[in-house]
């Protein structure tokens with residue numbers, strides 16, 4: 001799971017809206033798009049997720 005840094009919506013990044021597909025590059029960029037507000041963000045490194053899980057407890 002990852003959390004949108006814009007609206008706070010939590011979603012599975014594997015099921016996110018596939019990021020940008022229309023920025024004009026041949027290869028689509030790695031951005032993840034929030035299904036709630038369409039905000040595009042850079043995927044979080046795993047260590048950041050772990051850090052957040054630890055903090056949550």
Ligand SMILES: [Zn+2]
Nearest residue numbers: 004007034037
């Ligand atoms: Zn969002």
